[in-house]
Structure formats: C-alpha cells, structure tokens
Amino acid sequence: MARTHITAVVNGDETEFLAEDGTSLLNALRDEVGLTGAKEGCGTGDCGSCSVMIDDKVTTSCLVFAPEANGATILTVEGLADSGQLHPLQQCFLEGAALQCGICTPGFLIAAKALLDKNPDPTETEIRYALAGNLCRCTGYDKIIRAVQEAAREMRGQ
Amino acid sequence: MAITEENPGYKWVGTRPIRPDGLEKVTGKAQFGADLMLPGMLFGKVVRSPHAHARIVSIDTTAAEAMVGVKAVITGSDFPDLAANGAHASDIDVASNAIAREKVLYEGHVVAAVAATTRDQAEAAAKAVEVTYEVLPHVLTVDEAMADGAPLLHEGMITKGVDPAPENPSNVASKILHERGDLDQGFGEAHVVVEREFTTKPVHQGYIEPHAAVADANTDGRAHIWCSSQGHFQMRAYSATVLGVSPGNLKVTAAEIGGGFGGKTVIYLEPLAVRLSQRAGRPVKLVMDRDEVFRATGPTSGTRIRVKMGVSEDGKITAAEVWMAYEAGAFSGSPVGAAGMTAIACYDIPNFVVEGYDVVCNKPRVAAYRAPGAPMAAFAVESVLDELARDIGMDPIDIRLANAAVEGTQASYGPKFPRIGFVETLEAIKDHPNYTADLGPNQGRGVSAGFWFNAGMMSSATVHINENGSATVVTGSPDIGGSRQSMALMAAEELGIPYESIKAVVADTETVGFNDVTGGSRVTLATGAAVVDACRIIVEDLRARAAKTWDVEVDQVEWVEGQAQHVEGTQPPLSLNDLAAKSGRTGGPISANASLNSRGVGAGFSTQLCDVEVDPETGVTRVVRYLTAQDAGRAISPDYVEGQMQGGVVQGIGWALNEEYIHNPDGVMENPSFLDYRIPVASDLPMIDCAIVEVPNPAHPYGVRGVGEVGIVPPMAAVGNAIRDAIDVRMTDLPMSPVRILEALNEQSD
Amino acid sequence: MAQVHFSAGLRDLTGGLAQVEVEATTVRRLVAALEEMFPGLGDRLSEASSVAINGEIFTDAEFEPVDSDSEVHFLDIFQGG
Amino acid sequence: MKYVAPSSVEEATSLLSTSPSAQVFAGATDVVPQLRAGRSAPEVLVDLKKIQELVSIVKDDTKWTVGAATPTANLTEDQAFSEEFQGLSEAAGLIGSDQIQNRSSLGGNLCNGSPAADSVPAMVVNGVRAVIAGPNGTRVLDVAEVVTGPGQLSLEDDEFIVEFEIDRMPERSGDAYLRMIPRTEMDIAVVGAGARVTLAEDGSIEEAIVALGAVAPTVVRVPEAEAALVGNTPNEQTLSAVAGAASEVCNPIDDKRGTIAYRKQVAGVLAKRAVLIAVERAQQRNGMK
Structure with a gap:
C-alpha cells in the first residue's frame, strides 16, 4: 500500500x-x-x-x-485546552458530571465546540440535534446537554 | 430530589465535587483499552465463523503464515483441551467460547487469530486462513430450539432441574421453578384475570468502546495483559483457565473502560492476545471492530414470556402464573434464574408459579446486561398489571401500592425482605408534578416498577497516608461510571480530610488484593465498605500514634475532622499532616489494607413514569417526559447516582422502541452497526428527571444499596403502558418499533 | 432449630419437602446436616447457590453464623451486570 | 490503495480513464464503510474535493449551480439557497450528523445509488440536472436518470458528476421533503417523500411533482398523485388520492429497516404531508397566507 x-x-x-x-x-x-x-x-x-x-x-x-x-x-x-487552561466545555463537563465512562467525551467536546462556534446560544433542541451524531451509552445525555448549556452561558459571559 | 431521611451531618458524602479521573477524561489523556502502544507491538486480527452452526473440518494456516509481516497464527489447537482434561463444565464453556475447537456455534465464533506488523497485514492474513466447514442446521430462537427434533448444539445436554431427569438430550439446559400457595384458588378469588404472551429480542449492551486487549508475554510463561474490562481479576482468572497457566503468571492492568453494562465481565480477546504474543515473541494488540462486537460479544437474551395474573375488586393480586424461556446463546447460562426470582418480586402475592427455561441456540453467548434477566420479565408482568388496573379502574400507582413488598414481606424468591424502599419510590412518583402534567393529543402516560437484588461479593482496598497528610485510596474495581469519586468521598468522610487531598486509583492485579467484577451494582457497597474498613484501621492507628505522642491511653484520643484530639483538651490537637510528617517516629508509614466478602446487600427498587407521543399514521413514538424514582439507600455521589439512573432508563427506552438483533434465515446478523442497531441518540430524548429516594441499607456504614442496575428494569413496560394509554393498543413484542405499532393499529381498526 | 426453606428447583432432592428444621451454628454445618438428610443436596447447595439468612443474602457464606431462630433460604446463583 | 487528488476536471477524467480500478469520492461517508465491509477494493482513491468547480455554489438569474462534491453543510448554511429550496436544503441536511454534513455531498448521495438517499427525491421534484464529465467532454442528465437500480448508475466508469443545475424556483412555488426514520437522526430513510407545487393565481395547484424514496429500486415519481393535485386545492379528497397513489406506486422490499406493508402505507402518509408543506410554503412565499 x-x-x-x-x-x-x-x-x-x-x-x-x-x-x-x-x-x-x-x-x-x-x-x-x-x-x-x-x-x-x-x-x-x-x-x-x-x-x-x-x-x-x-x-x-x-x-x-x-x-x-x-x-x-x-x-x-488534546488541543482543546489553551496552555493548561481548560476550555469552558471541558470545565462544565467536569463540574456537571457529564461523563461516566468517558470514552465518548472527546468526541462530544469537539462536536459541542463546533456547535458553539457557529451558534453561541443554542436551544436545548438545537444542542440535541447537533450532538445526535455522538453516541453516549452511559449518561442518557441529560447531563451532557446541561453541561453544553452551561458552557454556552459562560462563553457568552452570562 | 426526594430524600426520605435526613443526611446525618455528612461533610463529604452526598456532595458533588469533580471526579478524581475527570481531568484525564476531558483532555484525552485517559488510556482506554485500545490506546496503549508498546515498542515492537504487533497488530492482531481474529478469524470468525461465517456460519451459525458448523463442524470445523480443517483449518489451513500455511498461506497466512507465509504472508509478509505475519508473525503468528493460532487456532483452537494452540490451547489446552479442557474437556479432555476433565475441567469444570463452566470452564470448558468459557474456553470454547473464546476459540472454537470442533464446532462453531454462532456466526462470529472465533476459529483462529493472527498477528502481523501492521493492521493491513493482519487483516489480509486473517482472510488467508482457510477454514473448511461442514455446515449444520441451526436454531435461532427459543421456539426453534425447543421444538421437537430441533438440531442440537451440545449433543450431551440433559435438562437440569427436571425430576426425573429427561433421557434424551435437548437444547434446554435447565428449568427453574418458584411456587407458593394454590394457583387455582388464587385465580378463583380474582375479580379480573388477564393473560398475555410477550416476546423480546436479544439486545446488546452497546458500550461505545469495542473490546481491546494488549498482551506482552515473556519466555518464562509470564505475561502482562492490558485490557478494558469490568474486572481485571476475573480476566486474569478466565485467561489463566483458557491458557492453562497459573493466575499468578498473569498480570492484568485495568485500562480505563469505555462502558460495559455487564458485557465486559467476559473474556474474548485476552487469552488470544497472550498466545499470539507468546508465539510471536512480541507484544500484540487485538481490538474488535464494531461489527465484531455485535456479532460475537454478549447480547442479553431474547425471550418468550407468558403472564397470567388476577386481582380482586380492590386491586389485590390474588394469583400470578409466569412461564418464561430465555435464549442463552451458544452455551447454557441465560439469566432466566434471576428472571424467575425477580419477575414478581415487587409484590406480595399469595399464590404463584414461576417457571423458566434456559435454552441454547446458535447466537452469540449471552453476557450479563444490567440487572440480567429482570427487564424482560418486568416488561411482561408490569404490562399485565397495567391491564388489570385499567380493567378495575384503579390508578396505576395505587394498584402497585396495594400490593407492594415492604419490610417483612416474604419475597417471591424466598426470604423475607429487610427494610426496603419500594413504597417510597411509588410515592415519589405520585408526588411529582409529572404525574399530573397535562397530556396532549396522541400522548399517553405509563407507570412501571422494577426490582433488583444488587450484589456484594469480594473486594479489597488499600489506603496510604502520604507524608503531607494526603491520602491515596487504592482499589481493584475498574471505575466504569464514577466509582473513584464515591471511594474518595467515603474516605474523606472517614479520615476527616478534604476530598481534594485524596487520590483514588484503580490498581493492577499485583498491586492490590482481589476484587470481584465491577458489576451487580456492588462497587460502592462492597469496595466502598473495604475502603471504609481500611480508613477505620488507619484512624485507629492514628489515635494510637497520637496517644503515644502524648503519652496517654488510646481511649483518651478522639479522631475529629482530620485531627487527633485529647478528650479533655489538655493537648493541642495533632492533625493528620502532623502525624504523617512524623510517622517515622511513631511506627513508620501509615497504611492499611482491608479485604472482605461483603455482607448486607440492600435490594434496589425503581418506579418510573413515562409520557409518550405516538404518530398514529407512522407508528413513530417519541418520549416526551420521563421521571425515574429509585432507592439508592444513600447517594454517596448524587451526580453519578443520577447518571446511573438516567443511563439505565435510556438504555431501557432504546430496548423498548428500537433495539434488536436481526438475523437472516442463515443465522447471520443483519444489523451489526450503530446505524442499524439503533441505540438512542440525544435528539430522541427529553431530560430524564430523577428522584433519588434514600432508605438507608442498615447493613452498610453509609446505607448504600447500589444503583447501577435496577434503573433498566421498568422502562420497557413504562413505555408500553404509555403507548397503551396514548393509542389504546397493547404492545406485547419488543421492540415497539414504528412497523409493529402501525401493524397493531391496523389490526385494531380492522 | 433454624428454619430452612428450599426453592421449588431443589425439591427434587428433598423428596418434595419445601421446609425443614435443622440444628446448626454455621452455614457449613447446616449444609453438612442437609447432606446427611438428603444425599446430594449438600453438593448442589455448596456449588450453585447463595444463601439468605434472615433476609440478608450472602455468597460463599460457609462460616456465616446461623441461630436457632434463623430463617434460611438457599437461592440460585445469579449474575450481576 | 493509492490516494490522488486531481485539481482539474480534465486531470480527473484522464486519471479515471487510465486507472482500471478507481473509486471517486467526495466525503467518503459511504465509500469508507463499503471499503471496511470488503464490498469494494479499488486500487486508486480519487478525491474530487480539490477541483474548484466541484466545491462551489453559484446563483445566476436562471439557475443555481452546485458543485457535486460541495459539503451539504455549505448548502444548508447558504441562506439564499435554503430559503429558495427549503425542501431540498432540508433533505440535504438530513444526510447524517453534523460531522457527516461537513463531508457528505449531493453528488455522493446520488452516486452511492441507494434507493433511500434523502437528497434524491428532493432533487427529482425540483428537476435538478447533473452535469457529467467524461473523457469526451461533458453531458447533462436529469438526476432522475442517473440511478438505474440499487448501486447501479447510468454513468460510465470514467465519468463523474461535476455539478448540479437547479432552475430557479418559479413564483408561487414551494418544495418539501419528509422522511420516516425510527429515531430522530442517524438513520437511513425507511420511506422518503418529496413534493413540489406551483400554485395558480387563484391558489389552486397548477403544477405538482411528487417523488418517493426507499420504496422501490430507484426514486419513483407518482404521476397519479400529481394528476390528482393539478387544478385542485389540497383538500381531503385530493390528499387522499395522493396518499393512495403513492402507496400504489411503491415497489418496496421487506428488510431490516421496514416491511413492504409499512412502506406502502407510510409512503402515502408522507406524500400527503409533503404536498401540504409544499403548498403552505408556496402560499407563504407569495403572501397568500
């Protein structure tokens, strides 16, 4: 090859x-x-x-x-944190217990970042659809959605 | 959140700090099964049967061995023949499932494995292994397997639990039976009797991380295995059995585990990786593709279940008759035993017969899946109970309250219940605003309940006090959903030091005492108890050291908030930091081990409330609102208790609506991908509301019961009962897919 | 005397009896006494069952104490997930 | 396997005519799973995304020209396009997750040859044309003519689609696409239905096109439904005729995703609903409602 x-x-x-x-x-x-x-x-x-x-x-x-x-x-x-400072999404995932086993977490963080880059103030439904391509089998998504909402609020400075 | 008993002044237990392993997991540093790279490592690939049932006539590996980069090829003959060695039947099954010898029993059954220097070479070599099969007739369901004259998987299998024992072999491995009272009398007393038959399909645990193992064998017979599993001690034991070596020759390091739900209590790749590594003289990594995970690892049973129940006019269940057959897959051991014990365990029923059959068929061997066996039985029983409540015009919570098992009720499986919290979960639902929320057109509401034993078993823990007074808590229970946090919280509470100064780690099989698997909802209970025991030994030691320092008797020393205090206050307190810094003067390092076989398991109950909306023209069901109430005993780590509750519910919703194994007539799985094996995605769901009920388990230092499993027991009936409420159709077959719902609606309108 | 209860699946070995009274101080002695009463039962019990003593379930409980007023149930072993 | 990324249409066609076993791709969202499953094993992978005209969206007075390899996300994020062709934009936006949307393309969705491709019924109702490049130059083919059966194309091995031409939406017109999947996302259509209508000044339907996906070896038009609509309003009677005609024209299979009976019945339901949405959009666009 x-x-x-x-x-x-x-x-x-x-x-x-x-x-x-x-x-x-x-x-x-x-x-x-x-x-x-x-x-x-x-x-x-x-x-x-x-x-x-x-x-x-x-x-x-x-x-x-x-x-x-x-x-x-x-x-x-691996590049999401900025010189040792966690990205707000990473911080909110930690604080909101938005991971259990953690295998899907890297993918969710990247997909959520992509969403917030485009749409800083998404509705719950918009978050759910934007993350529909990321499967999580542990959490039932509840805490993941909340963590993204919280990160979005923080990034908007609210 | 409904807390039924006040938190008795805990400082750390019941709080929501950041988990100890969180940072690694949000930064991509955490090492999961497939992440390890070793110098000189080879890539392996497994060769699997394309047939559901076949005799292996021959395996020719010469072409594969001659290929570029190929370093080892192994087959069943590279492993000891346990059957010939007179091994225990269950060990023979473990070995035969790991790699087939004479027959393949399902599509995906391992027949050989290769190792090569690159992935592509390994894949090419796997394709070049030539296996000649004599295809045999197969059976795929309990119906086919139990039919007269069905082809047999195991020619010597005589049904256990039948008296007298049958003369002829069959695919029925065993029969279970529970009975009490007089069924005829009970049904005679009933005002209404409902009888229904249900079927469920095999469903997969669906963890996102495929199985992975890396093995590095030495020439002296020892080997090091890295794998993601729910129990590296169990992986060691099984691997030793299959390889024919002493467990002490194998060291197993637990990688981070990307979900298991019971499915990673089984070995698949580990002994193959070790043997390949031995043959090649280099480390070998084996990782499954997603389709291998579906085809060859444990789903849980497909079932057929009949339930007949009667109630009096005031809603008392007078009799219950349950018949159930569970697919075991290729080897005996379906969870029908637990199904029989749990089916009606929520209720106090005077007359019942529960009869069950463990049936082998040509599908992958079932593995444990969250409260194994209970969800299917609950789907059947809770659906029938819903019908009975409708028939007598009783509220679905009230009918459950009227029959609920309480402390002292003789459980259907035998013993009397100690203090349990079922009634409290029912009340939590009834008190919640969701219970009376308005429903729109085509919407409906369903209630369902579930029981699970929870487990105890063996655990060990070691606690070290570091020289600055911080602590390291070492256990051997893989952390699948936040257990490091609960260990650290309990240790903080016991030692009286901040949570942040405790590090909780999962150690390899050579670094900590034996631990049973992370499963059975047991880790916070049993491993937690070991941590508490170890901390208490340390506190005793610290008091003794303080007493020595002050030259007083030990009973003059109290341990309060992380420091030794003299009962009369005549000495300035000695903090853990002080004691740790000078530990050399008082006897050396401060460290303790505790090992136990856990006692005092506390049963778990969950009651759930589901609102759905059904599109009557397409049969599509959407869950619009969901509430789950579960007795945690004590929520050490409420974030992760909720996580377990929500996760169990959502797996149950998937099971209810869309998940199923689909096999073609040749016994080949048709949907071995996340595209067509449809687990719920984020947009399928609402928020999952949680009511944590805390009825402490009196036998545990913090009242823990275990929370991982029972949450998956009620959802299928909760969804089914809500669909019944929405569109007047009783769904008796899982999944309740759009196709099935539309069929049912069409039948109803005919 | 401890009250010992058998699930229906064990009764092929107890001559159909659902319950017996046994004098014993530990689970191991209880199982030995049962083996004497019903040959074959002891092996089955020690191999494939857990035991509930006064409602509390144990695995591998050979030395768990049994009192004269204990209620003992032998249960099939089940697996957790 | 060798990866090549030609930078012009000519380079690509010459590559294809000289490589015996080449696979063109844009997003590879279907190609990679097929490779993994061993369903194809090309010697050369031809990445079309480096050819400029294949990744572009251009509007002029008469038509839109959409490069065949343009990520569908570009299309759904193009506000002018999405306002004009709401149905086609939504159909394109249904192809997989956001991750997939940054890779998937109309060309790939069409040339995968799946009867269930979401964008194809929406392209068919909008009369979209494919501009096909080959060793002898380009030719133009209606999208409806491109796929001849599951996985079967009327393109030669050395041809590929450069771009799609979409005539500007006429006045008083609207389009719609609906699909049925068991989940809300990440599924293959069990049934898909596209519709486009043009209203007369009196509000009645002047022109109607209805096309179904996933219910036959290729996307199918429903002429009887179209005939029932023309000259009428979408009242109960005409909608029922649409549903009946849609169910009738189906020639589906039983498979892991659905049954014949289910697909027939739901094809009627979705056709009816798609027509209603298309009419509503036509009305709204022209201030009729």
Whole structure:
C-alpha cells in the first residue's frame, strides 16, 4: 500500500507523519502522531467518538483518508485546552458530571465546540440535534446537554 | 430530589465535587483499552465463523503464515483441551467460547487469530486462513430450539432441574421453578384475570468502546495483559483457565473502560492476545471492530414470556402464573434464574408459579446486561398489571401500592425482605408534578416498577497516608461510571480530610488484593465498605500514634475532622499532616489494607413514569417526559447516582422502541452497526428527571444499596403502558418499533 | 432449630419437602446436616447457590453464623451486570 | 490503495480513464464503510474535493449551480439557497450528523445509488440536472436518470458528476421533503417523500411533482398523485388520492429497516404531508397566507 508524507497543523503544531493512503485519519492520528484522544467506536461515522475539527469543521476522522489531511489544520481533544487552561466545555463537563465512562467525551467536546462556534446560544433542541451524531451509552445525555448549556452561558459571559 | 431521611451531618458524602479521573477524561489523556502502544507491538486480527452452526473440518494456516509481516497464527489447537482434561463444565464453556475447537456455534465464533506488523497485514492474513466447514442446521430462537427434533448444539445436554431427569438430550439446559400457595384458588378469588404472551429480542449492551486487549508475554510463561474490562481479576482468572497457566503468571492492568453494562465481565480477546504474543515473541494488540462486537460479544437474551395474573375488586393480586424461556446463546447460562426470582418480586402475592427455561441456540453467548434477566420479565408482568388496573379502574400507582413488598414481606424468591424502599419510590412518583402534567393529543402516560437484588461479593482496598497528610485510596474495581469519586468521598468522610487531598486509583492485579467484577451494582457497597474498613484501621492507628505522642491511653484520643484530639483538651490537637510528617517516629508509614466478602446487600427498587407521543399514521413514538424514582439507600455521589439512573432508563427506552438483533434465515446478523442497531441518540430524548429516594441499607456504614442496575428494569413496560394509554393498543413484542405499532393499529381498526 | 426453606428447583432432592428444621451454628454445618438428610443436596447447595439468612443474602457464606431462630433460604446463583 | 487528488476536471477524467480500478469520492461517508465491509477494493482513491468547480455554489438569474462534491453543510448554511429550496436544503441536511454534513455531498448521495438517499427525491421534484464529465467532454442528465437500480448508475466508469443545475424556483412555488426514520437522526430513510407545487393565481395547484424514496429500486415519481393535485386545492379528497397513489406506486422490499406493508402505507402518509408543506410554503412565499 502506498504511503504518503503528510504535513498538517495538529493542535497548533506543524506535524509531519507518514500514513498508508487507505488508512483513516483517525488511525494515523492515533498510531503515527500518538494522539489517542479521538477514539474509534464504530469506524463507520455512526458514533462520533473520533470527532475532530479539520479546518474548523467538525467531522468523524474515521471517514477521512489520512492523505486528505495534508495541509489541513486539525484540532483534537488534546488541543482543546489553551496552555493548561481548560476550555469552558471541558470545565462544565467536569463540574456537571457529564461523563461516566468517558470514552465518548472527546468526541462530544469537539462536536459541542463546533456547535458553539457557529451558534453561541443554542436551544436545548438545537444542542440535541447537533450532538445526535455522538453516541453516549452511559449518561442518557441529560447531563451532557446541561453541561453544553452551561458552557454556552459562560462563553457568552452570562 | 426526594430524600426520605435526613443526611446525618455528612461533610463529604452526598456532595458533588469533580471526579478524581475527570481531568484525564476531558483532555484525552485517559488510556482506554485500545490506546496503549508498546515498542515492537504487533497488530492482531481474529478469524470468525461465517456460519451459525458448523463442524470445523480443517483449518489451513500455511498461506497466512507465509504472508509478509505475519508473525503468528493460532487456532483452537494452540490451547489446552479442557474437556479432555476433565475441567469444570463452566470452564470448558468459557474456553470454547473464546476459540472454537470442533464446532462453531454462532456466526462470529472465533476459529483462529493472527498477528502481523501492521493492521493491513493482519487483516489480509486473517482472510488467508482457510477454514473448511461442514455446515449444520441451526436454531435461532427459543421456539426453534425447543421444538421437537430441533438440531442440537451440545449433543450431551440433559435438562437440569427436571425430576426425573429427561433421557434424551435437548437444547434446554435447565428449568427453574418458584411456587407458593394454590394457583387455582388464587385465580378463583380474582375479580379480573388477564393473560398475555410477550416476546423480546436479544439486545446488546452497546458500550461505545469495542473490546481491546494488549498482551506482552515473556519466555518464562509470564505475561502482562492490558485490557478494558469490568474486572481485571476475573480476566486474569478466565485467561489463566483458557491458557492453562497459573493466575499468578498473569498480570492484568485495568485500562480505563469505555462502558460495559455487564458485557465486559467476559473474556474474548485476552487469552488470544497472550498466545499470539507468546508465539510471536512480541507484544500484540487485538481490538474488535464494531461489527465484531455485535456479532460475537454478549447480547442479553431474547425471550418468550407468558403472564397470567388476577386481582380482586380492590386491586389485590390474588394469583400470578409466569412461564418464561430465555435464549442463552451458544452455551447454557441465560439469566432466566434471576428472571424467575425477580419477575414478581415487587409484590406480595399469595399464590404463584414461576417457571423458566434456559435454552441454547446458535447466537452469540449471552453476557450479563444490567440487572440480567429482570427487564424482560418486568416488561411482561408490569404490562399485565397495567391491564388489570385499567380493567378495575384503579390508578396505576395505587394498584402497585396495594400490593407492594415492604419490610417483612416474604419475597417471591424466598426470604423475607429487610427494610426496603419500594413504597417510597411509588410515592415519589405520585408526588411529582409529572404525574399530573397535562397530556396532549396522541400522548399517553405509563407507570412501571422494577426490582433488583444488587450484589456484594469480594473486594479489597488499600489506603496510604502520604507524608503531607494526603491520602491515596487504592482499589481493584475498574471505575466504569464514577466509582473513584464515591471511594474518595467515603474516605474523606472517614479520615476527616478534604476530598481534594485524596487520590483514588484503580490498581493492577499485583498491586492490590482481589476484587470481584465491577458489576451487580456492588462497587460502592462492597469496595466502598473495604475502603471504609481500611480508613477505620488507619484512624485507629492514628489515635494510637497520637496517644503515644502524648503519652496517654488510646481511649483518651478522639479522631475529629482530620485531627487527633485529647478528650479533655489538655493537648493541642495533632492533625493528620502532623502525624504523617512524623510517622517515622511513631511506627513508620501509615497504611492499611482491608479485604472482605461483603455482607448486607440492600435490594434496589425503581418506579418510573413515562409520557409518550405516538404518530398514529407512522407508528413513530417519541418520549416526551420521563421521571425515574429509585432507592439508592444513600447517594454517596448524587451526580453519578443520577447518571446511573438516567443511563439505565435510556438504555431501557432504546430496548423498548428500537433495539434488536436481526438475523437472516442463515443465522447471520443483519444489523451489526450503530446505524442499524439503533441505540438512542440525544435528539430522541427529553431530560430524564430523577428522584433519588434514600432508605438507608442498615447493613452498610453509609446505607448504600447500589444503583447501577435496577434503573433498566421498568422502562420497557413504562413505555408500553404509555403507548397503551396514548393509542389504546397493547404492545406485547419488543421492540415497539414504528412497523409493529402501525401493524397493531391496523389490526385494531380492522 | 433454624428454619430452612428450599426453592421449588431443589425439591427434587428433598423428596418434595419445601421446609425443614435443622440444628446448626454455621452455614457449613447446616449444609453438612442437609447432606446427611438428603444425599446430594449438600453438593448442589455448596456449588450453585447463595444463601439468605434472615433476609440478608450472602455468597460463599460457609462460616456465616446461623441461630436457632434463623430463617434460611438457599437461592440460585445469579449474575450481576 | 493509492490516494490522488486531481485539481482539474480534465486531470480527473484522464486519471479515471487510465486507472482500471478507481473509486471517486467526495466525503467518503459511504465509500469508507463499503471499503471496511470488503464490498469494494479499488486500487486508486480519487478525491474530487480539490477541483474548484466541484466545491462551489453559484446563483445566476436562471439557475443555481452546485458543485457535486460541495459539503451539504455549505448548502444548508447558504441562506439564499435554503430559503429558495427549503425542501431540498432540508433533505440535504438530513444526510447524517453534523460531522457527516461537513463531508457528505449531493453528488455522493446520488452516486452511492441507494434507493433511500434523502437528497434524491428532493432533487427529482425540483428537476435538478447533473452535469457529467467524461473523457469526451461533458453531458447533462436529469438526476432522475442517473440511478438505474440499487448501486447501479447510468454513468460510465470514467465519468463523474461535476455539478448540479437547479432552475430557479418559479413564483408561487414551494418544495418539501419528509422522511420516516425510527429515531430522530442517524438513520437511513425507511420511506422518503418529496413534493413540489406551483400554485395558480387563484391558489389552486397548477403544477405538482411528487417523488418517493426507499420504496422501490430507484426514486419513483407518482404521476397519479400529481394528476390528482393539478387544478385542485389540497383538500381531503385530493390528499387522499395522493396518499393512495403513492402507496400504489411503491415497489418496496421487506428488510431490516421496514416491511413492504409499512412502506406502502407510510409512503402515502408522507406524500400527503409533503404536498401540504409544499403548498403552505408556496402560499407563504407569495403572501397568500
């Protein structure tokens, strides 16, 4: 299988790695870059655990071929905190007990960030639909939705 | 929140601080099963049966072994033949499920495994393993498996629990029976009798993290396994059995676990990874794809259940007759036993017969799933009870109150109940505004209740006091939903020091004493009790050290809010910090272990209220409002108690409405993906309102009962009863999918 | 004498009896006494059951004390999730 | 497997004509699951997203031109487009989660060849045309002609869709698309129904197009429903005729997602509802209501 040399800005750092052409960006990030925050829950785009931002758009990295990332700017959960300062979403997930096992949490945080980037004041329904691509089997979503609401309030300065 | 007894002045227990492992989990640092990378690590891939039932004629691995990058290929013959060694039947089943020897018993059954230097090489090699099968006829449901002349999975299986024992083998592994009183008399006294038959499909625990294991074997027979499981001691025991080694030769480190719900109490990959690592001489990682998780790991049983119940005019249940058959999958061991014990356990019923059958069939071996066995039985019984209440015009909470088990009631499964909180959960629902909220067109409201034993079992804990007076609490119970927090909260309460100065960790099998699995709602109860015991040993030790320091008798020293105080106040208090800093002078490091086989399990009850809206033209049901009331005994960590309650409810809603295993006639699963195995998504749900009821368990230092499981028992009937209320149709088959609801509506209008 | 109750599934070994009275101080001695009364029952009990003493359920409770007024039930073992 | 990302239509067509086993993709949201399931094993993966005209949305006086690989999120976030083609925009917005929406495209949704593709009935009712590039230049084909059966396309192996042409919405018109799924999101349509109507000045229906998804090997038009609507208002009688005709035209299968009987019945329900919404939109747009 052909391997491609990929240069991308990953969590703010210019990063170079080699990946087989048919491999997913998710596997490349995990195996080649060593960022295991994004998880594979399904490999078919149905669970959202591998969500990352590529050029400011959220997507499931399991459905992206690694070479597609060449030249892109990628944000994973590892890059969400800013110099040791947690993102408000991370802080609200912690304070609101919005995680149980935690496997889906990285994907939820990225998807929620993507939502709040676009819509700083979403309704509960808008949050639920925006996060419908992220499966959580532990929480029943209740505390996740509340944590996103709270983070949105904080980020709006309310 | 409904608290029935006042919090007796706890400082930490019952509060909502940030969990000890939270930071790692919101920053992506937490290491789950598939996250570990070791130098020189190989990737493995499992070869699985495409057939539901077949004899393995031959396995040819030569082509796979010759491929580039391939370092090891193993088959069943690489493991000891436990049957030939006269091992215990249940161990033989564990081994046969881990890798097939003569027959494959379900689609997805493991036949071989490979390890290679890259994922792609491993996948290619797995495809190159040539297996020749002689396909056998299969049975997929209890109906097929129990039919006369059905093909047999296990040719020597004689039904247990039948007297006299049957002469001929069958697919029925065992029969269970509970009875009391006189059924005929009971039904004779009834004003109304309702009888219904129900079916449920196998459903999967649906944890988001697929199974994963990394093994690194040494040449001396020892091996280190990293895996995400609900019990690394159990993984060690099972792996040792399958590999034929001493448990002491295996060290198992618990990775963070991405959900389990019972399904990660079973081994699948661990012994395969060890054997591959031994053959290859390098570490091996095995990770399942999602479709392997569905095809080959434990769903819970599909069932057929008949319930007949009678009530008097004033709503007293006079008799109940329950017949149930549970799919076990490929090996015996469905949860029909627990189903039989829990089916009518909420109620005080004078006359009953509960009869159940454990039936093998050609599907993956069932694994525990949250209150195993109870939800299906409750779906049937609580649906029939709803019909009875309607027939006699009684409020659904009132009819349950009229029959509710209380302290001293002789449970249907035998013993008398100690103090329990069922009535309190019913009252919590009745008192909640949701109970009288307005309903719109095509909306309906349903009530349902559930019981689960909860479990105790064995736990160990070690508590170390660090030199600055902070503490480390070490247990061997994998933290699946916030248990580190409850351990730390109880330790803070016992030691009288801030929660923030306690670190709670989960240690490997060589670092802490034995712990049974994280399951059965047992960790806060049993492992929590071990932590409390260890803390109390430490407090005793601290008092002794203070006494030594002051040159007084120990009974002159009290431990209050993290410091030693002289009872007469003649000495300045000695804080834990002071004692820890100078521990060398008073006897050395401050540390204690406690191990126990937990006693005093407290039963759990949950009552739930569901409002749905049904689109009568498409059969689509949406849950519009949901309330769950559950007796926690004591909510050590209310955030995570609510989380367990909400999570259980939502799994139940999925089970009620959409989740099911769909097999084609060849016994091949047709929906092994999160696209077509439809677990609830965020937009499917409302907020899940919680009423934590606290009727303390008298046998636990903090009154804990355990909260993980019972929440999944009532939802299916709660949803079904709400659908009945909305559109006048009684759904008796799960899932209550749009297709089934529209069929039922069409039948009704015909 | 402790009151010992058998679930219906055990009664094939007790000649159909649902309840007996046994003098014993621990679960182990109780099981031994039952084995003497009903050969085969002891093995079944120690292998595949938990025990409830006055409503409290135990697993592996060999040395749990039993009083003269204890109510003892043997239950099938079940698994938690 | 080799990944290539041509930067022009010509480069792409020449690649396709010289590679024996090539798979074009835009978002790969269907391609990756198919690769994983072993249903296809191309030697070359051709990423079309680097070709500029394939990722663009352009409006002129007569039509919209939407690049075939344009992420559907771009379409649903384009306010002017979404106001003009509410139904098509909503249909495009139903293809998977927000994550998928940043990758999925009309071209991919169509060329996956699934009878259940959400955007296709909505494109069919709006008369959308596909501009297809091949080694001999481009040709134009109605979207309704592109898919010939499940997974079967009327495109040659070395052809691909460059863009879609969508004539501007006429006055007094509206479109709608509804689908039935058991959950609220993340499902494949069990039944899909698209409708577009143009009203006469007196408010009666002048023109109607109804198309169904997931109920036959390809998306199907419902001519009898259209005929029943023209010249009428959406009263109980005409709607009942629409529902009946929709149920009648179905040729669905029993599968894990639904039954024949269910799909027939619900096709009628959704067709009726989609027509009503389309009419309402036509009325609102022209201040009739």
